[in-house]
Amino acid sequence: MTETPPEHLSEPLSLDPSCWSPQDIYYLNAALIVPRPIAWVSTLSSDGVSNISPHSYFNGISDDPPYVMFSIEGETDTYANLRDIPECTISFVTEDLASAMELSAVKFPSDEDEFEWADLEKLESECVRPARPKSAKACLECLVDRIIDVGNVNHMIILKVVHYHVSPEIWDKGRINMETYRPIGRLGGQYTKMGSRFKQRRPTWIEIRNANSTGVKQSVEVTSCD
Ligand SMILES: Cc1cc2nc3c(=O)[nH]c(=O)nc-3n(C[C@H](O)[C@H](O)[C@H](O)COP(=O)(O)O)c2cc1C
Structure with missing residues (x-):
């Protein structure tokens, strides 16, 4: 049976696509x-x-x-x-x-x-x-x-x-x-249209592992391109 999408969600939508x-x-x-x-x-x-x-x-x-x-x-x-x-x-x-x-x-x-x-x-x-x-x-x-x-x-x-x-x-x-x-x-x-742009520096596995061994969670550096 085809269901219509609910107007509002009181809980997360969990959908089998064949129902819509x-x-x-x-x-x-x-x-x-x-x-x-x-x-x-x-x-x-x-x-x-x-x-x-x-x-x-x-x-x-x-x-x-x-x-x-x-x-x-x-x-x-x-x-x-x-x-x-x-x-x-x-x-x-x-x-x-x-x-x-x-x-x-x-x-x-x-x-x-x-x-x-x-x-x-x-x-x-x-x-x-x-x-x-x-x-x-x-x-x-x-x-x-x-x-x-x-x-x-x-x-x-x-x-x-x-x-x-x-x-x-x-x-x-x-x-x-x-x-x-x-x-x-x-x-x-x-x-x-294009919004504001930014770059992220992706850490290497070694950086993540080294940071982790000193009890620090590796962060990702973000820079604006605008
Ligand atoms: C922004 C935009 C994106 C579209 N994307 C698709 C698409 O990915 N696939 C599709 O079949 N029709 C898509 N359409 C609809 C076709 O462009 C439309 O049906 C067009 O009349 C087909 O032209 P034709 O019969 O000359 O090939 C899109 C329409 C717009 C405005």
Whole structure:
């Protein structure tokens, strides 16, 4: 029997997920697994129509060589396109691109070019057929490695990254500059901008053991990055 989530908790929630509807589990996951990066995925249909849509069930999974994944719910245009042309670009969504990204999430008919509706200029990719949005500050060009069906309706797309594009304005001292990058993240049904940043120095096992032998509990040093 499907239960509805309680309005308030008088004791900790202890939940068998099969007791709630998939929609309520989505609300729970989407609020607990946060902040999520947003993959702005551009694909191309077999008829040559460009598509771009956001996917926040997204993450990196390997660096040697680089692979990423995202998950599609249902038989969307992105899914159909990846079955036909197994290539895509993934752009990262920064604050300045938030509204264009939202527009691109509208369920447009399959034969509509979402770059045009979201007012996005296209750039040709180096290694894949789908275009990439010119305004993105960072973009990956990817080849589909495999598609794994997960659960009743999801398709996990595992992608090999074959090319990176990074704009000079978010690059500093050989790394991405978090100050200028300004990615947004998905937070339940909301979004978040970058908050304050900090570093923690991770002690070694030897430090923890030495501190412990003198009766001291090793602490973690925290420094602000702002
Ligand atoms: C921020 C954001 C994140 C989203 N994440 C996902 C996701 O991870 N998986 C998914 O299937 N749909 C996700 N969606 C919904 C799709 O973007 C939406 O269904 C879109 O219309 C699919 O477009 P398409 O049919 O052109 O592929 C997300 C929407 C937004 C706004």
